[in-house]
Amino acid sequence: MKFEGTSSYIATEDLKVAVNAAITLERPIIVKGEPGTGKTMLAHEVAQSLGAEIITWHIKSTTKAQQGLYEYDAVTRLRDSQLGDEKVKDIKNYISKGKLWNAFESNKRPVLLIDEIDKADIEFPNDLLLELDKMEFFVYETGETIKAENRPIVIITSNNEKELPDAFLRRCFFHYIKFPDPETMEEIVNVHYPEIKKDLIQEAFKIFYDIREVPGIKKKPSTSELIDWLKLLMTDDVDAKILREKDPKKLIPPLHGALLKNEQDVHLFERLAFISRRENENLE
Amino acid sequence: MFINFFFDLKQASLPVSLKEYLMLMEAMNKRVVDSFNVNDFYYLSRSALVKDERYLDKFDRVFGHSFKGLENSEGETEKEIPEEWLKLMGQKYLTDEEKKMVESLGGWDKLMETLKQRLEEQKKRHQGGSKWIGTGGTSPFGAYGYNPEGIRIGQKESRNKKAVKVWDKREFSNLDGDVELGTRNIKVALRRLRKFAREGVESELDLDNTIKSTAHKGYIDVKMMPERRNKIKVLLFFDVGGSMDAHVKICEELFSAARTEFKHMEYFYYHNCLYDAVWKDNKRRYNENIKTWDLLHKYPSDYKVIFVGDAEMSPYEITYPGGSVEFWNEESGETWLTRLLNVYENAIWLNPIPERYWDRISSASIIKQIFSDRMFPLTIEGIDQAMRELNK
Numbered sequence: 012m013k014f015e016g017t018s019s020y021i022a023t024e025d026l027k028v029a030v031n032a033a034i035t036l037e038r039p040i041i042v043k044g045e046p047g048t049g050k051t052m053l054a055h056e057v058a059q060s061l062g063a064e065i066i067t068w069h070i071k072s073t074t075k076a077q078q079g080l081y082e083y084d085a086v087t088r089l090r091d092s093q094l095g096d097e098k099v100k101d102i103k104n105y106i107s108k109g110k111l112w113n114a115f116e117s118n119k120r121p122v123l124l125i126d127e128i129d130k131a132d133i134e135f136p137n138d139l140l141l142e143l144d145k146m147e148f149f150v151y152e153t154g155e156t157i158k159a160e161n162r163p164i165v166i167i168t169s170n171n172e173k174e175l176p177d178a179f180l181r182r183c184f185f186h187y188i189k190f191p192d193p194e195t196m197e198e199i200v201n202v203h204y205p206e207i208k209k210d211l212i213q214e215a216f217k218i219f220y221d222i223r224e225v226p227g228i229k230k231k232p233s234t235s236e237l238i239d240w241l242k243l244l245m246t247d248d249v250d251a252k253i254l255r256e257k258d259p260k261k262l263i264p265p266l267h268g269a270l271l272k273n274e275q276d277v278h279l280f281e282r283l284a285f286i287s288r289r290e291n292e293n294l295e
Numbered sequence: 296m297f298i299n300f301f302f303d304l305k306q307a308s309l310p311v312s313l314k315e316y317l318m319l320m321e322a323m324n325k326r327v328v329d330s331f332n333v334n335d336f337y338y339l340s341r342s343a344l345v346k347d348e349r350y351l352d353k354f355d356r357v358f359g360h361s362f363k364g365l366e367n368s369e370g371e372t373e374k375e376i377p378e379e380w381l382k383l384m385g386q387k388y389l390t391d392e393e394k395k396m397v398e399s400l401g402g403w404d405k406l407m408e409t410l411k412q413r414l415e416e417q418k419k420r421h422q423g424g425s426k427w428i429g430t431g432g433t434s435p436f437g438a439y440g441y442n443p444e445g446i447r448i449g450q451k452e453s454r455n456k457k458a459v460k461v462w463d464k465r466e467f468s469n470l471d472g473d474v475e476l477g478t479r480n481i482k483v484a485l486r487r488l489r490k491f492a493r494e495g496v497e498s499e500l501d502l503d504n505t506i507k508s509t510a511h512k513g514y515i516d517v518k519m520m521p522e523r524r525n526k527i528k529v530l531l532f533f534d535v536g537g538s539m540d541a542h543v544k545i546c547e548e549l550f551s552a553a554r555t556e557f558k559h560m561e562y563f564y565y566h567n568c569l570y571d572a573v574w575k576d577n578k579r580r581y582n583e584n585i586k587t588w589d590l591l592h593k594y595p596s597d598y599k600v601i602f603v604g605d606a607e608m609s610p611y612e613i614t615y616p617g618g619s620v621e622f623w624n625e626e627s628g629e630t631w632l633t634r635l636l637n638v639y640e641n642a643i644w645l646n647p648i649p650e651r652y653w654d655r656i657s658s659a660s661i662i663k664q665i666f667s668d669r670m671f672p673l674t675i676e677g678i679d680q681a682m683r684e685l686n687k
Contacts, residue, residue: 028335029342032327036318043348085510180346181314187348 020049020056021191021198029186030057039143039165041128041180044188046170047233053188054124054166063164064121068110070131076138079111079125083152102152111142112157120161129172136179144182191234193220203238207245214254215241218264222271225283232270240269297340300361304344307357311344319343333362349675485556485682497521528559530594530639534604535564535577542647545673546603549645553601561594567608568628568662569635570619587631591638599685600635600642602666603673606659607648613661632665642666643681647673 014030016022022030030053033040042050058065068079088105091098098104108116114123128136142148146159167183169175191199193216200212219240223231232240243266253265263281264270271277297319304311319340328335337358345354497519504518531553533539533546553560563573563585572584611618613628636642644662646653650672653659663670669684671677 024334025338025341028328028338032322032339032342035325035327036322038318040342041346085507089510175346177310177346181312183346184318184342185346186342187351 014057014060017056017060019202020052021195021202022053022056023191023195026053026186026188029184033166033184034061034164036184037146037162037164038182038184039125039167040184040186041167041169041175042186042188043169043171045190045231045233047235048188048190049234050168050188051124051126054122054126054168057164057166058122061120061122061164063119064117065124066110066114066117066121066163067124067126069126070128070135072130072132074131074135076135076142077109079109079139080142080148080157081109081112081150082107106150106152111139111148114163115146115157115159117163118160121163123163123165125165125167127170128167129169129175133173133176136175140179140182190223196234196237199234200238200241204241204245207241208251210251211244211249211254212241214251215244218254219270222264222280225280228279229276230272232272236270236272240266243269300340300358303357303361304354307353309345309350309353309357310347315344315346485552485678527557528594528598529553529557529561530590530598530600531560531562532569532573532600532602532604533562533564534567534602536566538605538607539647542605542673545647549603549673549678561598563590565604566621567604568613568619569602569631570624570628571626571631587635591635596638596640598639600639601681601685602642602644604644604646605648606644606646606653606662606670607656608658610657610661613658613665629661629665632662636666641685641687642669643684644670645673645677645681646670650677 014022014027014034016027029040032038042053044050054067055065057063083102084105084107088099088102110123114121143165146162147156149156196216197212200207215237219232219237222228247266249265263277263284267277267280271280297316301311301316322339322343323336328339340358341351341354345351499520501518501520504520505516508516508518531550533550539546550562553562563575564577565573569587571587573587573590574584576583608620609618612620613632616625616627617623618627644666646659648656648659653663653670659670669681671681671684
């Protein structure tokens with residue numbers, strides 16, 4: 012089993028090594044990175060390229076570790092017992108399986124995505140420590156131990172809102188998806204829009220990376236925003252010439268709403284663009 | 296075999312553990328990467344040993360140091376500094392007056408020579424990594440009005456990816472904990488204080504748990520839980536004006552991060568040192584100030600106190616009555632600080648000036664002493680440590 016990237020997802024060399032290490036050693040991998048660099052996509056692509064089933068567990072601030080294992084509905088059982096329901100004799104009827112249980116049961120090695128683990132309570136990762144390490148857990152109500160038949164490939168994403176505990180990190184591989192350089196970015200764009208015009212890409216990239224380097228910008232546009240923007244440019248059939256526009260009245264790139272997501276950034280960019288154009292003119 | 300590398304990492308105070316080292320060994324054993332070239336090993340060890348992007352830069356440096364000479368030297372090219380281009384850039388950014396200043400300092404050639412030298416030094420230190428010069432202070436160019444971010448040397452020239460070793464590129468450099476702050480990062484650091492905010496007396500009825508437990512046991516079993524309230528209360532004191540002007544941005548960031556993180560937060564401004572009054576609005580500081588005595592009486596001692604300031608002033612401003620540069624203070628700044636520290640047990644000082652300079656600024660040393668060493672640099676790591684200290 013080896014992950015080599017797919018036709019719709021460009022994986023850099025270091026990402027491949029990290030994912031393959033996690034697959035071979037059967038350990039979880041934690042993926043961090045700027046928003047919009049394809050952290051969640053990765054799990055789907057790994058599953059696709061290995062032909063494995065994907066089980067996603069989206070974490071919210073209220074998610075408890077136990078919910079990933081199983082939940083025991085004691086209240087329904089109590090009510091059923093008073094109504095004399097036959098179901099009540101078997102406690103298994105009141106246990107609903109969680110995502111981890113599903114993943115452990117799978118008869119082919121699945122990919123388990125634990126998405127945005129940092130959204131949960133601080134103790135959440137600690138509560139899953141043993142379960143992810145040993146890939147087994149104990150069901151108190153029935154007294155059975157659930158053990159993974161095939162250790163799932165666990166991919167965990169984090170947005171860095173909370174720090175993860177050291178003990179948890181020690182058991183995982185780690186990868187930080189850095190922002191793609193222009194070469195990689197071009198590959199990514201080509202995967203999404205193979206028919207895009209070369210000169211449009213060139214001009215759009217120039218603007219995109221310029222915006223990212225504007226000092227003091229609040230929200231840097233990311234890969235997914237670039238992809239959206241290019242799509243807009245293509246549907247509107249914007250000519251590459253317009254992107255090269257030097258007219259000071261049209262400083263802001265067309266359809267900038269896809270790239271700059273708050274008003275202050277738009278103002279800032281307007282101001283800087285104005286200054287730089289003026290300097291260019293002075294030089295000429 | 297790689298044990299020295301492991302110890303090098305430890306030495307550089309990277310948080311690596313034996314478990315992670317064994318994990319790396321296991322991965323090597325199982326042939327995760329089939330071709331044993333040094334790049335793959337770098338990726339593998341990075342993924343196994345580094346668990347936080349803050350440490351990536353440090354890791355790269357240690358790796359470069361430990362495995363020096365192992366890399367394939369083929370295709371290695373020296374980067375050349377496009378001198379003409381630099382001159383052009385310089386002319387573009389300099390006014391006539393500044394150009395004269397440059398002349399008086401030995402002219403363009405001399406300046407360019409110095410710049411070259413600087414670059415060379417940088418190359419040696421960073422092993423061909425940095426594409427930027429003029430990080431403020433180290434480059435002579437800051438003084439002559441160059442935009443420090445304006446000169447970027449040879450971006451096009453260094454595009455040749457193969458020429459630079461992967462780890463020597465140090466692409467993660469600005470993620471190092473000591474380097475850059477952003478509100479988001481500060482929030483993450485400040486969250487240390489929130490972590491323990493939910494503990495306390497079990498004073499609320501836990502409905503879900505009571506129902507669950509009652510159903511389990513068959514009789515009414517009342518469960519209680521602590522109130523879910525952020526108990527942390529913070530008093531923030533900001534130094535404004537004078538030498539603090541250089542640190543406005545970072546203070547703003549800290550302020551906005553703190554404001555969203557702490558529900559109970561009060562902020563005040565002071566100048567250089569704490570005296571008998573502080574204020575909440577810089578425009579009306581002379582009309583609407585708050586007596587420090589009132590403040591000490593108003594806020595109970597379970598408030599945590601954070602001072603932000605560069606502590607850069609004349610020592611007299613701290614130690615002598617009447618030392619203040621702005622008005623006649625009856626009692627010395629030291630008296631006021633000690634008074635405050637006697638009320639609030641948890642207090643720290645955050646200093647935007649890098650830690651290594653503190654010893655050379657006598658006023659900073661004095662304040663550090665008054666705060667019994669609880670002065671921390673205003674960096675992510677510093678805030679992190681400071682929050683731990685406040686939690687004690």
